[in-house]
Amino acid sequence: MIMKNIIIPLACGLIFGVGLVIAGMTNPSKVMGFLNIFGNWDPSLMFVMGGAIIVSMPAFLLIGKKMKSPVFNQEEGFSQQLKRNIDRPLILGSAMFGVGWALVGFCPGPVIAALTLVDGNVFIFFISMSIGMLIKKRVF
């Protein structure tokens, strides 16, 4: 239980956060630079996603398929809850997310990883994002 509930998620979160910082994802000007394709373009973010996909894809499609269950989670097995259909909430929600992402240059992972910079604007974004999530839960 300690492996499954504490050590593995803590280690994964930690490694993920280290990756975000090294990749430059916690710098909003790099994210906005990536979205600025029609101007001074910074293609770096493509390499971040590419690198992450190259490593995770074999885990999902090859290694995971050969395993009966995750190493430390025989009880619950591999997560199966995923939707497949392309619907209005997906399109509308992703479009809203894209606009917000581009307005400031932060998405959920990097803004959490940037909290320890103790910057007022990072904090304002983080609180607003949290409120936005809870509004979604209350409204629909």
Next chain:
Amino acid sequence: MNIVNFTPIESLTGGIIIGLAVAMLYLLRGNYTGISGIYFNVISANKSGFIWRSFFILGLLIGPVILSFFPYKNLGFEMPVTNPLLIIIGGLLVGYGTQLGSGCTSGHGVCGIGRLSIRSIVGTCVFVGAGVITVLILRIVGWVSL
């Protein structure tokens, strides 16, 4: 188009490290690393899976702190937009949008594409597309110079 500030080595390295965390969480625990979902389940106090999700977020917070004790090429921190109103609107849209669209850059962009999910590939194209148009508009109206 004009290529600037390109950091392929650092960004690829960081991306591979992110991919490693994603692969580990899936193979060792069976979960997809969708940060918006993990974080939302913590703040909405969802009892099921609360402990592991909280420890993941804790790791995400302290990872950068631990890294700061080691030598690495810091790619800096700069916010092109500092207007509080725009930051609040951006935050609300990211929070609401990731819940409505059930995923963000990690959930759709990395895990979804990694699984070759058509739904996530569509979601990623929509949020990147919306982002590109938004940055273009921000530049045209002069709210940001990039």
